[in-house]
Amino acid sequence: MEWLTLTIDGREVSVPKGTTVLDACRMNNIPIPTLCHAPELTSAGACRLCVVQIEGMRNLPPSCVTQAAQGMKVETQNPKVRQARKTILELLVANHPLDCMTCQKMGDCSLAEYAYDYGVTGEIYQGEKRCLPIDDSNPFILRDPNKCILCGKCIKACTEIQGKSILDFSFRGFDTQVGPAFNLPYKESDCDFCGSCVSVCPVGALTEKQMVGKGRPWEVSKVQTTCPFCGVGCNFDLNVKDGKVIGVTSNPEAPVNGKALCVKGRFGMDMIYSDNRVTTPLIRKNGELVPADWDEALDLVASKLGEIKKTYGPNSIAALSSAHCTNEENYLMQKFMRAVIGTNNIDHCART
Amino acid sequence: MAENQRILVCAGTGCASSGALPIIDILKEEIKRQGLEETVKVVGTGCQGFCEKGPTLVIEPQHILYTRVTKEDVQEIISQELIKGERVERLLLIDQTTQKPVSLMSDINFFSKQHRIVLHNCGVIDPQKITDYTERDGYKGIQKALKEMSPEEVMEEVKKSGLRGRGGAGFPTGLKWGFCRQTPSDKKYIICNADEGDPGAFMDRSVLEGDPHSVIEGMLIGAYAIGADEGYVYCRAEYPLAIKHLEIAIKQAEEAGYLGDNILGSGFSFRLNVFAGAGAFVCGEETALMASIEGKRGMPRVRPPFPAVSGLWGKPTNINNVETWSNIPHILRNGAEWYTQFGTEKSKGTKIFALTGKVNNTGLVEVPMGTTLREIIFDIGDGIQGGKKFKAVQIGGPSGGCLPEDMLDLAVDYDTLTQAGAMVGSGGLVIMDETTCMVDIARYFLNFSKKESCGKCTPCREGTTRMYEILDRITKGEGKEEDLDTLENLAYTIKETSLCGLGQFAPSPILATLKYFRHEYEAHIHDHKCPAHNCTALLSYTIDTEKCKMCSLCAKNCPTNCISGDKKTNTPYVIDEDKCIKCGTCMEKCKFGAISRA
Ligand SMILES: Cc1cc2nc3c(=O)[nH]c(=O)nc-3n(C[C@H](O)[C@H](O)[C@H](O)COP(=O)(O)O)c2cc1C
Ligand code: SF4
Ligand code: SF4
Ligand code: SF4
Ligand code: SF4
Ligand code: SF4
Ligand code: SF4
Ligand code: FES
Ligand code: FES
Numbered sequence: 026m027e028w029l030t031l032t033i034d035g036r037e038v039s040v041p042k043g044t045t046v047l048d049a050c051r052m053n054n055i056p057i058p059t060l061c062h063a064p065e066l067t068s069a070g071a072c073r074l075c076v077v078q079i080e081g082m083r084n085l086p087p088s089c090v091t092q093a094a095q096g097m098k099v100e101t102q103n104p105k106v107r108q109a110r111k112t113i114l115e116l117l118v119a120n121h122p123l124d125c126m127t128c129q130k131m132g133d134c135s136l137a138e139y140a141y142d143y144g145v146t147g148e149i150y151q152g153e154k155r156c157l158p159i160d161d162s163n164p165f166i167l168r169d170p171n172k173c174i175l176c177g178k179c180i181k182a183c184t185e186i187q188g189k190s191i192l193d194f195s196f197r198g199f200d201t202q203v204g205p206a207f208n209l210p211y212k213e214s215d216c217d218f219c220g221s222c223v224s225v226c227p228v229g230a231l232t233e234k235q236m237v238g239k240g241r242p243w244e245v246s247k248v249q250t251t252c253p254f255c256g257v258g259c260n261f262d263l264n265v266k267d268g269k270v271i272g273v274t275s276n277p278e279a280p281v282n283g284k285a286l287c288v289k290g291r292f293g294m295d296m297i298y299s300d301n302r303v304t305t306p307l308i309r310k311n312g313e314l315v316p317a318d319w320d321e322a323l324d325l326v327a328s329k330l331g332e333i334k335k336t337y338g339p340n341s342i343a344a345l346s347s348a349h350c351t352n353e354e355n356y357l358m359q360k361f362m363r364a365v366i367g368t369n370n371i372d373h374c375a376r377t
Numbered sequence: 378m379a380e381n382q383r384i385l386v387c388a389g390t391g392c393a394s395s396g397a398l399p400i401i402d403i404l405k406e407e408i409k410r411q412g413l414e415e416t417v418k419v420v421g422t423g424c425q426g427f428c429e430k431g432p433t434l435v436i437e438p439q440h441i442l443y444t445r446v447t448k449e450d451v452q453e454i455i456s457q458e459l460i461k462g463e464r465v466e467r468l469l470l471i472d473q474t475t476q477k478p479v480s481l482m483s484d485i486n487f488f489s490k491q492h493r494i495v496l497h498n499c500g501v502i503d504p505q506k507i508t509d510y511t512e513r514d515g516y517k518g519i520q521k522a523l524k525e526m527s528p529e530e531v532m533e534e535v536k537k538s539g540l541r542g543r544g545g546a547g548f549p550t551g552l553k554w555g556f557c558r559q560t561p562s563d564k565k566y567i568i569c570n571a572d573e574g575d576p577g578a579f580m581d582r583s584v585l586e587g588d589p590h591s592v593i594e595g596m597l598i599g600a601y602a603i604g605a606d607e608g609y610v611y612c613r614a615e616y617p618l619a620i621k622h623l624e625i626a627i628k629q630a631e632e633a634g635y636l637g638d639n640i641l642g643s644g645f646s647f648r649l650n651v652f653a654g655a656g657a658f659v660c661g662e663e664t665a666l667m668a669s670i671e672g673k674r675g676m677p678r679v680r681p682p683f684p685a686v687s688g689l690w691g692k693p694t695n696i697n698n699v700e701t702w703s704n705i706p707h708i709l710r711n712g713a714e715w716y717t718q719f720g721t722e723k724s725k726g727t728k729i730f731a732l733t734g735k736v737n738n739t740g741l742v743e744v745p746m747g748t749t750l751r752e753i754i755f756d757i758g759d760g761i762q763g764g765k766k767f768k769a770v771q772i773g774g775p776s777g778g779c780l781p782e783d784m785l786d787l788a789v790d791y792d793t794l795t796q797a798g799a800m801v802g803s804g805g806l807v808i809m810d811e812t813t814c815m816v817d818i819a820r821y822f823l824n825f826s827k828k829e830s831c832g833k834c835t836p837c838r839e840g841t842t843r844m845y846e847i848l849d850r851i852t853k854g855e856g857k858e859e860d861l862d863t864l865e866n867l868a869y870t871i872k873e874t875s876l877c878g879l880g881q882f883a884p885s886p887i888l889a890t891l892k893y894f895r896h897e898y899e900a901h902i903h904d905h906k907c908p909a910h911n912c913t914a915l916l917s918y919t920i921d922t923e924k925c926k927m928c929s930l931c932a933k934n935c936p937t938n939c940i941s942g943d944k945k946t947n948t949p950y951v952i953d954e955d956k957c958i959k960c961g962t963c964m965e966k967c968k969f970g971a972i973s974r975a
Contacts, residue, residue, distance in 0.1 A: 070679040071834050073874045084873040084881065090679045112870040116839035149863060152846040175832065194674060194832060197657070199842040201832025 031097040046088035046099055047075055055101055058110060058139045060227050061176035062089040065283055066185055069177050074113050074139065077101045085109055111143040119150035120199075122171050129167075130229030132242035136174060137228075157202065162210035165218045165234055165292045173230035175201055179222035186221045186285045220291040224275040224284045233272050235295060240266035249276055252290040255348040256355065256375070257281065259290050270297055334366060343370035381416065382459065383437040386446075387500060388421035389586050390579075390618050391428030396447060397421075400432055403451045408459075417459060423587015423622070424579075425500030426741035427487065430470065435500070440482040443468040473737045473759045487738045490757045492719065494727050495580075495703045496743045499587035504622045507629040510590040516635055518709035519597045523643040531602040532558065535705065537713035539725030544570055544661075544698030545776070545802045545878070547724070547791035553695060556685035558603045560693035565605035568689065568696040569596055571612040571619065572666060574658035575774035576825060578803040580729040580741055581699035585612065585619035588703065589626035593649060595702030597635065598709055600647045603695050607648050611666050614653040623651055658775075658829035662877050663696045665831065676831045677877035698803075700729060720746035724790035728801065734771075734808035735762045744789075751785040754808055765810040768909075769894070773802025775822040775829075776882030778889025779815060798889040800882070814911035815894040816901055819886045820848035826883035837880025840871040844887060853914040856902035865891065906975070916959045916974055922949045924971035931963035931972060 027042040033055055040049040045068075050057050060072035070090035077088045080098035085106060088099075100106060118140055125131045140147075160168035180192045180203060191205050191214050205214035223231040247262035260279035264272045273294050275284035296302065306322035307314040317325075333341055344366075346358045355373065362371045386392075386401045404419045425433050430444035436458060443454065446468055457465050469478035470485060482488040493499075502509035510516070522531050536551030557565060569592060573581040585592060596608050612620050627649055630636045638646040652670050654660050660675040667689045669675040688694025704726060708716050720726050724746035730753065733739045737759035744753060750770060754760070761767050769779040772789075778799035780787065787793055791801050809818065827841035847864050850856055868884035868891075875881045891898065900906050907915040920931070920940070927950060932940040939957050942950030952963070964972040 068679075069833070070876060073834050073836055073876065076874050087679070087874075108866070109870045109874050112840075112866060113835050113874065116835055116843065119843065120839055150843045150846075152843060174835070175838065177833070194676070196832070197659075198827055198830035198832050198838055201838060 029093055029095045029097075031093050031095070031099060033099045034101055040093055044093045046077060046079070046086075046091045046093050046097070049093045050077075050088060050099075050101060057088055057101060058135075058142070059089060060135055060139075060174060061178060063178055063181075063225050065277075066178060066181040066225065069181070072113070072174070072176050074110055076106060076109055078103060078106050107143065110139075111145060114140050114143050114145045115147070115149050117174050118145050118147040119152070120154055121147075121174070122154075122169075123147060124172075124229075128172070128229040129232045129237050130172075134229060135227035153199065160204070160210045161234075162212035163216075163218065163234075165288065166211055166216075166220065166223055167232045167234040167237060168204070168211060169230055169232075170202055170204065171230075172228050173203055174228055175203060176227060177203065178225040178227065179203060179231060182221040182225045182284075186283075187217060187219050189215065189217055189219075191216045192222060218288040218292060219286060220288070221285055223291075224286075233274070233292070235292065236264065236272035239271040240264065245271065247274070247276075249279075252286070253349065254287075254289040254293060256350060256352055258351065259286055261286055261290060263294065270294055330366065339367035340370060342366050342368055343372070345372050345374065348373070348375040381418075381438070383418045383420055385420050385422045385425070385435040385437060385501060387423075387425045387428075387431060387433045389424030389428065389431075389500075389583060390616075391424060392431035392433060393618070395431045397432035399448045400434070400446060400451060403448050404455075407451055407455055411455065413455075413459065420503050421505075422500045422502060423498075423504045424583035424741065426491075426496065426583070427738070428579075428741075429739040435482065441480045442470060442482050442485060442488075444470050486756050486759060487740070487742070490752065491743050492727055492745050493743045494707050494719070495584060495591070495700055495729060496587075496741065497707070498591065499583055502588065504587050504589055505625050507590060507626065507633055510588070514710060515590050515706070516594055516633075518706035519594050519601070519635065520641065522598050522601055522709055523641055523645060528558070528602045528604060531598060531709070534713050535602070535708060538708045538716040539713075539720070539723075540701065540704055540708060540716070541724060541791060542698055543700035543704075543728065543804070545773070545800070547801060550697060550701055553685065553697070554599060554603050556683070557605075557693050557695040560686050562693045564607070564692045565603060566689045566692055566694040567596055567600050567603060567605045567608045568663075568666070568670075568694060569608065569610040569699055569702050570661060570663065570666060570696055571610055571616070571699045572654055572656075572658075572661035573613060573616075573699075573803065574656075574661045574829070575776075575803040575805050577733050577807060578731045578774060578805045580731055580804055582616050582619050583741055584699050584703050584729075585610075585616070586622050589619075589623045590630065591703045591706055592623070592699055593626055593630050593636070595705035596649065597640070597647055598705050599695065599697065599702065601645055605695065606646050607650070609650050609652050609670055609689070611652050611654050611660075611670060613656045613660075615656050620651060620653060627651070657831075658825075659831045659877070659879055662879060665877070666696070667694065676833050677879075679876060700804075721788060721790045723792055728789070728804055730789075730804045730806045732758050732806045732808070734806075735765065735810040735813070736760070736808040737762055746790045747788040749786050749788055750780070753789070753806065754785070758808065761808065761810050763810075765812065767808070768811050768813055769809045769815065769818075771799075771807040771809065771818065771822075771886070772805070773800040773885075774805040775825045776800060776878065776885055777802045777805070778885045779809070779818065779893060780889070781893045798885070798892055800885070812909050812911060814852070814907050814909040815890045815897045816848060816907075817852050817909075817911055819890045820845065820852055822886040823848055823883065826879065830879060830883070831877075834874075834876040834880060836871040837875045837877075837883060840867055840875075841880070841883050843867060844871070844884065848887070851898060851901045852907070852912045854901065854905045854912070856898075858902065860902060861891070861895075861898060910974055913959045916961075917954060918952050918957060918959065918961070918964060918972055918974055920950050920952060920963075921971045921973060924969050925950050925967075926969050926971070928968070930966045930968065934962050934966045936960060936962065 028039050030039045038053045057075050059075045061069050068090045070087045075088045076085040078100040155171050157170040183192045184190045195202050245264045245266050252259040259282040261273050262276045263270045273291050305316045308317040344362050346355050359371050401421050408417050427433050432446045434443050457463050464480050469480050472479050540550045541547040571581050659665050660669050662677045665675040665677045684694040717725050727743050727745050729743045742757050771779045823845040827845045830837045832838045868887050872884050900908050927944040937956050939953040942948050
């Protein structure tokens with residue numbers, strides 16, 4: 026691998042060729058604020074918050090889309106750079122509802138965090154503010170376009186992660202919006218409700234509806250787990266408050282799926298507390314399903330299977346297994362059928 | 378009566394909209410009826426450059442110019458001019474200095490002081506006939522390139538000519554071609570940028586309407602040099618005539634074997650498509666333009682990669698402006714050396730400007746680079762309308778800046794103008810006189826930029842609106858002490874952090890007016906006065922009781938009935954400032970000059 030040496034804030038650092046200035050900074054623990062950048066998405070270079078000063082370059086280039094070069098001299102914190110970032114933040118805040126007190130995103134909001142860092146007051150630019158309707162049309166995603174900072178990450182997530190391209194920009198200039206075609210509510214679009222868009226939104230424009238009002242980010246502990254819904258084995262974080270799961274958020278470190286999840290994994294976890302859940306084995310007695318313990322149930326199944334095999338032969342038995350099970354469980358199921366029962370009559374709900 | 382006369386009637390968009398087309402029909406009919414068809418030919422041409430005086434027509438071979446012609450004038454033109462050989466005086470141009478009519482184009486500064494290379498055929502040939510083009514050496518450039526030169530030699534010739542892009546930035550054309558040529562690829566495109574979004578600029582439209590083959594030939598030569606086999610002309614849909622003429626020209630060029638496979642037996646092939654853009658200023662930015670052709674939202678993207686590496690559909694692409702392409706055939710035909718005699722050391726050739734505003738002659742003017750603003754405005758433009766005083770000239774449209782009177786002797790070229798805080802841009806020249814408020818001008822251009830911002834990047838999307846709001850407040854007399862600092866900080870941030878040229882140059886009108894006309898801003902903010910008496914909210918009308926004859930004319934005409942007074946009781950006439958809407962009617966009506974505005 027070819028390495029480059031550059032100077033960042035007077036410090037010499039070496040990075041592999043092909044590294045952006047932003048990544049070069051982050052590899053060396055030099056903080057750069059970003060709003061439209063996400064490592065898993067292609068870079069748009071749109072928010073312009075990550076600007077730095079680079080010797081010999083015109084203007085203030087955005088670090089997320091500028092390649093590091095040999096001998097480059099980068100300044101990330103000089104007054105000019107900080108002033109430009111502050112102005113950009115002031116501009117965003119001037120067109121933003123300052124609802125932090127009641128906003129679900131508070132505590133995990135990039136805009137709020139940077140505004141604090143840069144001492145933004147929100148008082149310099151007084152003028153027109155957006156006032157757009159909130160999209161509350163579906164049970165999963167709450168969209169508040171007034172909080173949207175138009176970073177475009179949701180658009181890229183939908184296209185690049187989910188492959189659906191439901192979202193895009195509409196209108197121009199100050200009137201620009203992000204949403205489904207014709208600005209339809211999410212529910213009326215072809216959205217899969219995978220929530221990838223929510224997972225990348227840096228502010229409270231897209232939030233998990235189920236979690237609204239149930240807990241603040243700092244009250245929640247995150248428990249990484251594997252999704253029980255299907256064999257893909259996605260990992261995510263259960264958001265737990267006071268011993269109760271209030272929702273699910275992506276865990277960017279998830280080895281199988283990264284931030285991607287499907288609607289079941291991301292928004293289906295409320296089934297934990299469903300009254301309709303079957304929590305013990307049930308045995309039909311006198312035409313009625315009666316709760317039983319595991320030993321009783323397993324004994325019953327074993328004896329019945331043994332009887333049927335003896336009377337009618339192994340091929341009179343078939344097994345259907347589920348995508349809810351892990352690979353290992355499915356493996357065991359077929360092993361059991363072939364080796365113990367002695368039949369090839371096996372099938373799986375996900376076969377078609 | 379002279380033999381072989383031609384009547385060149387302008388049928389460009391400007392003149393067509395002021396009634397030129399019926400004139401052509403009637404002229405043809407009448408000439409036929411009077412049996413003059415053998416000696417007089419009527420030609421509908423592209424723009425002759427003098428649109429504001431349109432419909433215009435030129436009698437050849439004498440080059441007599443008639444202006445503001447109507448269909449009712451046709452008979453007289455035939456009987457007087459064609460038959461008797463005498464001028465129809467009332468249709469001649471009046472020279473503003475001598476106040477006398479002038480007839481010969483060589484006596485009209487507007488034409489005689491120009492140097493037309495790109496506009497060589499515009500207004501002279503019938504753009505719908507390929508033969509009109511070939512008769513004036515058309516397609517000789519591509520013939521020379523294909524028969525006598527290698528692609529490298531063509532590129533070298535363009536490099537040597539010193540031609541720089543006419544789309545605004547002035548990037549050396551030959552160098553740009555070289556980048557695209559160097560990128561290895563199975564497919565390359567070239568594009569002609571005919572989006573022309575600058576308000577007031579219309580040279581690209583005129584070239585496409587009046588001489589479409591010159592653009593096609595330029596692109597052919599470029600494609601040969603670069604190694605591209607397909608091209609697009611991206612033309613805004615608001616230019617239907619340009620699109621029509623271009624499509625006719627493409628068809629004729631295909632039939633004549635200049636476009637298609639194995640052109641002129643050389644083995645070189647090239648196809649040309651026309652794409653009608655939906656008309657957004659930002660679609661003139663090259664990456665947005667290509668996104669638009671690809672069917673995506675017209676939004677710029679970050680560069681690199683530059684189009685020469687990854688352009689249209691990811692293929693190496695070379696994009697040039699209409700005027701740039703149109704220069705190419707001339708360079709090939711006459712040689713780079715010939716071309717370098719025009720212009721300055723670093724800006725070669727000519728540039729077309731769209732001269733508008735408070736100047737006597739408005740229209741399209743082509744002058745060698747390095748011509749001074751004074752020559753353009755006072756010689757070609759014939760000075761300021763109504764004998765008023767020149768105040769400033771806005772160069773380069775919404776991305777450019779205003780220059781004051783003491784910069785009139787600046788030579789117009791890329792580097793000089795950029796240094797002065799303006800830019801050549803697409804070549805818009807808006808002339809302003811003493812009645813123009815410079816804060817209001819900045820506000821006007823910011824209103825344009827804020828509406829045309831694509832919304833992608835924060836500084837431009839949010840910042841242009843805030844700059845506009847501050848300017849709007851200042852023109853309403855609600856400016857605050859700290860506004861100029863806020864404005865300046867915002868302007869520099871937007872300039873330095875925006876993604877594309879639209880945002881980077883949107884603050885230019887503010888920065889230039891702050892540099893040269895700061896006192897006007899201060900007068901608005903501190904004294905609540907508009908020195909140009911333009912900003913309505915800051916005006917006040919008063920009646921001078923000494924001069925007032927109590928005729929009551931003002932009171933009778935005031936739309937809000939806010940003037941009171943009575944002659945019988947000797948009550949003086951006064952204006953109720955709270956109710957006055959500053960319409961100025963009273964001042965206009967008063968015969969005794971008793972009402973003044975401040
Ligand atoms: C906002 C914006 C608008 C532009 N509009 C035009 C245009 O209307 N016509 C044009 O030729 N170039 C326009 N340009 C410049 C093009 O991006 C590009 O530089 C040019 O077409 C290159 O041609 P040239 O090298 O021949 O000048 C625009 C640039 C920006 C940033
Ligand atoms: S999105 Fe962020 S800045 Fe906006 S209201 Fe919510 S917490 Fe505050
Ligand atoms: S939920 Fe998924 S499919 Fe729907 S818009 Fe968001 S990313 Fe696209
Ligand atoms: S909704 Fe969120 S992710 Fe999408 S553009 Fe707005 S701020 Fe960015
Ligand atoms: S159900 Fe969805 S989230 Fe859960 S593992 Fe399967 S794909 Fe992943
Ligand atoms: S500078 Fe303006 S027009 Fe250009 S990308 Fe940014 S928002 Fe769009
Ligand atoms: S300016 Fe118009 S509204 Fe005011 S006093 Fe005169 S006529 Fe009346
Ligand atoms: S993070 Fe670099 S431009 Fe948005
Ligand atoms: S359109 Fe006729 S002179 Fe321009």
